Amino acid sequence: MNVILFGPPGAGKGTQAQFIVERFGIPQISTGDMLRAAVKAQSPLGVAAKSIMDAGGLVSDEIVLGLVKERISEPDCRDGFILDGFPRTTPQADALTSLLKGLGKHIDHVISLDVDSAEIVQRLSGRRTCPACGKGYHVAYDAPKVAGICDACGSALVQRNDDRVETVQNRLEVYRQQTSPLKEYFEQRGLMRHIDGNGTIQDIQGQICSLLKGNAGDRP
Ligand code: AP5
Numbered sequence: 001m002n003v004i005l006f007g008p009p010g011a012g013k014g015t016q017a018q019f020i021v022e023r024f025g026i027p028q029i030s031t032g033d034m035l036r037a038a039v040k041a042q043s044p045l046g047v048a049a050k051s052i053m054d055a056g057g058l059v060s061d062e063i064v065l066g067l068v069k070e071r072i073s074e075p076d077c078r079d080g081f082i083l084d085g086f087p088r089t090t091p092q093a094d095a096l097t098s099l100l101k102g103l104g105k106h107i108d109h110v111i112s113l114d115v116d117s118a119e120i121v122q123r124l125s126g127r128r129t130c131p132a133c134g135k136g137y138h139v140a141y142d143a144p145k146v147a148g149i150c151d152a153c154g155s156a157l158v159q160r161n162d163d164r165v166e167t168v169q170n171r172l173e174v175y176r177q178q179t180s181p182l183k184e185y186f187e188q189r190g191l192m193r194h195i196d197g198n199g200t201i202q203d204i205q206g207q208i209c210s211l212l213k214g215n216a217g218d219r220p
Helices: 013-024 031-041 044-055 061-072 090-103 117-125 165-179 181-188 201-215
Strands: 002-006 028-030 081-084 109-114 127-129 136-138 192-196
Touching: 002 013, 002 181, 013 028, 013 081, 013 109, 013 136, 013 201, 028 031, 028 061, 031 044, 031 061, 031 081, 044 061, 044 165, 061 090, 090 181, 109 181, 109 201, 117 127, 117 165, 165 181, 181 192, 192 201
Parallel strands: 002 081, 002 109, 028 081, 109 192
Antiparallel strands: 127 136
């Protein structure tokens, strides 16, 4: 089962990807997480990506495609994967289609988490992340047991650089201009599944579960 989680910044892609990993046992491929790991490691790729990410822009298609190609070919992706934050441009979507064709695979579902803009700003301003294990939280909607501390590994939680209000506005604009046209791209290919992403985390988990359990493996 090969799934794309699609939606604007803060729609809940990472949150729901964690759920799908646990529920369906397929790995999450998050280009944002891979890029943040490269930034943390101060690799040449990370150094090139950092200022673009901090400003809320998109890293070059070439860099992102290189990361995805390598990751998707690993053995744990053999029986399926969840793409989170990729593709984000039409060239990325075209390259993914060619890549999968070469591997004898295809996308089964593109799940679009449809969330109102005001809700997105609330979610991103309250997001906190564990820098050690990557687990995500929200100060009000998905709070850790002890404020500011990761439930899973006990590390101090941090706020992402790109979650500052002015950067969030830029990320939303980049999404509108460069990523939202992909809705039409996937609609035309019969792959798009819309989910109302404004509900609680548990509501959305239920909707995703029904969709994936009911349709796993069926290609429209
Ligand atoms: P990336 O990390 O992919 O960021 P994003 O797409 O902007 O998505 P987010 O991680 O901000 O949000 P999310 O949808 O995962 O929401 P989350 O689950 O955390 O990319 C970062 C940057 O990397 C990009 O700006 C770009 O520079 C670069 N990049 C990455 N991929 C690229 C690509 N393909 N091409 C080029 N550049 C690329 O939820 C948000 C918050 O809301 C959390 O606090 C969560 O607890 C809370 N929450 C979630 N669901 C709910 C709910 N139902 N109710 C209440 N709260 C909720």
